[in-house]
Structures are given as structure tokens and as C-alpha cells.
Amino acid sequence: MPQAALPDLNTAYIIYRREVLNTIKSRNYTAMFGSLFAINALLPENYQVEISDKKYYDMIAQKVFVVCKHCNEETRRDTIKVHDIMTNLIVSTITGNISEKLWDCPKCHKPNNLSKSKMIQEIPKEPTFTKVVPNPPNRTNALNDRNELHKKLEKWAYRLLDELEHQMSLFRLEYKPKDEDMTDNEFMNDPEEGENIEFQA
Secondary structure: OOOOHHHHHHHHHHHHHHHHHHHHHHOOHHHHHHHHHHHHHHOOHHHOOEEOHHHHHHHHHOOEEEEOOOOOOEEEHHHOOEEEEEOOHHHHHHHOOOEEEEEEOOOOOOEEEHHHOEEEEOOOOOOOOOOEEOOOOOOOOOOOHHHHHHHHHHHHHHHHHHHHHHHHHHHHHHOOOOOOOOOHHHHOEOOOOOOEOOOOO
16 A cells, blocks of 8 residues: 555544444444444455454464363364263253263273363453454343444444454554655644544554
8 A cells, every 4th residue: 555545544544443432332232333333444455454253262272272071181272072971861851951061081081071161261362352353242132232233233343343453453564655755743643623632452
């Protein structure tokens, strides 16, 4: 992208960012989605944030480990093979489940009950940016869904906005004007309010 295009991109980003924050408060979700997606579209393709349940949860699964009750060895959750076995009549009557999920430890090859297996999740240091977020939450038929949905959408929107700000920051640093005629404060100045916008690095 030409260097001259950076101020225009920055101006559009500031406008859409302000709109995102306003629409979260007003619960105007259509405008919120539109503004977030517009910010993503402003970025070059290799800086864009992907929205995908599969990629996001696959990434999380790589950081979850199950512990074998026989040998106490840890195995990545996404690498184990899970199979169903039928439960006996007494167990199915008590639990309501006609089958249970088992996984075989790749170290000692002994079976483990998945629901009873100890799991350990590797927690990355914050802040961590993955360049991918899950799909936005959907409304259910629960009675308290209206307020719960707003909380979930708000959390999701801020997560996506954080990722977008990080990518915008990386893009800006890589394409910083060479002549230095425009200072950082001038470049980041809000054209309407005269305030400085801080990007999250």
C-alpha cells in the first residue's frame, strides 16, 4: 500500500472505532458488526483477523492436556482418539446416558473415561493475540437471554477490536513514513475531536 494512503486509512479507522464503541453502548448490533467488519476490511489481507469457530477452538484445544489415570502422563486433548462404549442397564438408568466416551492413553495404551479424566489447560501470558476470534454468539430461547446475549456480544466485540487494534498497530509500524515529516502525534490525531488515539501494541 502506498505511504500516502496511511493517513486516509488511519482516519477511516478512527471513525469506525468510535462507531464500534458507541454502538456497543447503544446495543445497535447491526452497526456494531458493520463497523468491526469495515475495520477488518481496511487492513491488507495478511493483517486481517479471521473469524472462525473451528480455527479458534482448534487453537485452544492444542493447549488442553488430559492426564492418564494409569501412568499419570499428559497428552494433548486434540490428539487423543475418543470412542463410545455402551453402558450397562444400571448405569444408564442412574445417569440417563446409554454410552460413555473413552480414550486410550498413547503412552500406556490403557483406557480412560473422558468425563472423569483430569484436564490441564495451558494459559498463555496476557496480552496474547491470535489473529483469530470465534464466531459471534447467537441468541437462544432462554428467558434471560436478552441481557446475557448483550454481555456475550460485548465481550466478543471487544475481543475482536483488541485483535484489530493489534493488527493495525503492526501494519502502521511496518509502513511508517520514511521522511518523518509527520510526527506520531500528528498521524494519530483524531480529525474531528483533536484527541490522540492510542493503539494497543
